[in-house]
Amino acid sequence: MTALLALLAPAAAAAPAPSSVGATALADMGHLAPMMIVAVWSLLLLAADAFAGGGMRQFQRRVALSGLALAGAAALMQFGTVEYDAGVPVFSGMLAVDHFSVLLDLGVIAVMAGVLAFAGDYARSHRFEYGEQESLVLIAGFGMMILNHSTDLVAVFLGIETMSIAIYVLVGARWNARASAEAAFKYFIMGAFSSGLLLMGIALVYGATGTTHLDQIAGQVAQVFTQWGASQPYVDLALHPEGAPAEAVRHAIDKSVMGMAPAALFIPGLLLLLTGLLFKVSAVPFHMWTPDAYDGAPTPTTAFMAAGVKIGGFAALLKVFVGSFATQRLATAPYGWTSVVAVLALATMTIGNLAAVQQSNVKRLLAYSSIAHVGYILVGVVAAANFYGHAFSIGTMRAADQIEWSRETGDFSVAAVLFYVLTYAIATLGAFACVSWYGANKTEGTTAHEWSGLAQRHPGMALGLTICLLSLMGMPPTVGFFGKLAIFRAALENDNPMMRVLVVSALLNSVVGAYYYLRLVVSMYFRPPSTTEVPTLPGRGARVVVGLCAAAALLTGILGDTAFRRAELAAAGFPYAAGTERRAAWVDKLRTRWEDEALADEAAAEADAKAPANGKADAKAPAEGKADAKAPGEGKADAKAPGDAKAPGEAKADAKAPGDAKAPGGDAKAPKGDGKAEDVKRAP
Amino acid sequence: MSGEELIFYLFAAIAVVSALATVSRRNPVVAAVWLVVTFFAVAVCYLLLSATFLAAIQILVYAGAMMVLFVFVIMVLDVDERGREEHRRPTRIARVGYYGSLLLAGGFIAWVLLGTLARQYLNPGADLSKTPDFGTANAIGREIFTDYLFAFEAISLLLLAAVIGAVVVARNRRDREKDSLQTGMSHAARHAAGVAELPPVPGDIAPPGPTPVTDFGAPSATGHDGGT
């Protein structure tokens, strides 16, 4: 509030010297290097399309992928470094760069690269090729990255709009199919409506708190709601004034109304914000547009919506709701917003799965399955908010260690959400890449019977798709299993019947999900091939993406703990404001603990090395060792990559890197050699 | 109540009433005109709240450019007048839903209003409008070009995406219009048929609803083209 006042004060008095902003702007852009690269590349690609026209189209994919490789390399160099442990607020606190945002950036970059690898082939084959595609994907990705970094509601809105507008165009770009126009129309109307709700929510929250900055809102909210909590005796007195002196009663009434006044304006704002964001991630009951939009859109765009928009949407949801609105009474059950979201999560996964069972169109099936996955992810969001909310509970006088425990489990829940979103993005990207690949020359093989016997004609693709579907289903060797496990663990840490209900229903839903995923797998493997042969997409792009996504789903699954540690690092100290001492100390504490754990593990492994019984630990150690061997060279290899004009395959290897980059990123949990390297890095 | 407040509440009431008229008119052109009234009334409210720059932008961008766009969109879409007249009687459930949601919306608005009043009277902030250059282009610029620098630059990319969207989407339509030109239909017939239909593509869904009907009836054989 005072900051806001200072900003609006007359120029001579307190205006910040603009040039000081200019001086830091350059450094800020350096922190945001991946984003800046994406933005610049989108401009380059548009200029190339405008001035070179059709001549550039074959070349555009390579340019785009090399740009994404560069952005990915920049993000990889940021991820895991101590510099970003506490987060760096940039551009006057509009955005922040921390491990959370960088990890999600990596996810967005990987998704963009995966989509662009076959989007051009798809458009060419279906006769609606247009030169703006690459540029639009990058602009949408830029919007998602804004969401990943946002620490201000203005940035949240800006990110959502940038992302959405580019995607409306991508959805409607297929001019030779009416379904595409219909999908774009529906998505646009619903999206514009939800943006409006979001904006109204932002306005009301601003009205209640006097700021749009998320950390300041968090402070205000904590104050208001703990004030409300603290004035509970006043509320009691106001409601039951029997025998109390009139003066005290009046005072109590004043106090209790005062405490609730800002809340009266804040809560509608919160509900509108929640509605707006749930629209974007397509949670029930705001999911109506999803099947039609996903079905009608060109399939590469569908892949982008199912993977990329979810990353950006959940980044915003986490930032706003878990990072800023998670205080006791406001968030925690039974009266907080988590109860609402818990019900919606239950409805989302159930309706998504039950609807998916009835689909005979593979695209719609995956669309409903993506809705179901939103339900699972929301369970993690609810868990995180509940934990952080309890950490804020000043009224109940919790012990310090309990508060710390709440924070740690909250971090774990956020890590679970991050992990789930990213692994879901990989698997769903692979699945939609396969759907894009199956069909060419204006025919699309989307009806389920066209998929029967696929394994006989295209064994490789059938295998790739199967792995992706198993990951979506949550089958143990794949990463989807660890994602679900993490979410369920986070939820069950909560001593709360609501969470237990959620976990049980999520388990039941997973069984329903297994039914329709396996039905597709069975029809691919054990049914005779359909009589009409569906042509497949020319070009390697889609096949490479399916292969890489399947490999990533398997590899990250095998390296489950190591991969999850990256998500934990990204989520460490999530609700603390970026760049604060408290956050730095918190992350440092966690890092130290992980290192100790790693050393202890290693000692145990060495001690047990001779014992034949522990085959599992043995098997795991070499794998990790290999990943680490890659780590030191990682930055260099990536930086070099974009220089040479890349063969598509190579570009994709790079693009996919973030998928399992969580493995080579290199930090505490890793064995000794890497631990040391990390120590060197940590020295200031 | 001072004169200024009186004018404020007068225009606020005009804004609300004309907004209601906007959403309740059947004829889209009439609705658009009511929307202009809303925009102007809101602009006056901005002025009275000392947000002068915002008021000017409101007139220029919303009442000016945005309205032109709306009117063009209405004309491009050519909402069929006859279709609007034929309304089925809503079912009981639809009516319950309609009034229920109206009630909900009314309750929500009342809640927000109460919250605003509570905030205003119980916990008023400083009156920012008393600062000398509040609401001027300078004050807003100082925010945009320093603290909101990133948002300002990112908006250029957002606008770029909007431009690309306009070109891509309209190009699709223009290609189809050109297609119909090549099939040798008359001007009026093309109007009558709307955008030329492309041959159906496998995997396409059927066009929703009946084919567009206009008052032209069958394509005119005389080639009369509506008086241009």
Next chain:
Amino acid sequence: MAASYLPALVFVIFAVGFGALMLGLTMVLGPKRTSAIKDEPFECGSEPIGSPRVKFSVKFYQVAILFLVFDIEVAFLYPWASLFRELSCTGALDAAGVCTSGASLFGLVEMLVFLVVLVLALAYVWRKRALDWA
């Protein structure tokens, strides 16, 4: 502060009132003789067929939305121009609005970045022949 807009209000009231007065007077004073032929809509001397509301070409819409985008751009240019002196000064301006400290390129560069993107948009629109009417 709002009192300074009183002339504008008076002007609006006068304009609306004058228009209403004129219309009202013609309604009251003007002679009215109607016939079926007179009430018929007039259309270039030929018999009118159908609704005057014909479907417009999408070109109109395209031009309108492009105008809107560049209109918003100009909305940003205006405060920038009025603040330019302050933005290109390393320190705060003194009371007379004179920059006593050094010059800074900040103000220029930030708008340049913004404009480069939108000039690219314009170049794109132009190259894609979206501004051609044919």
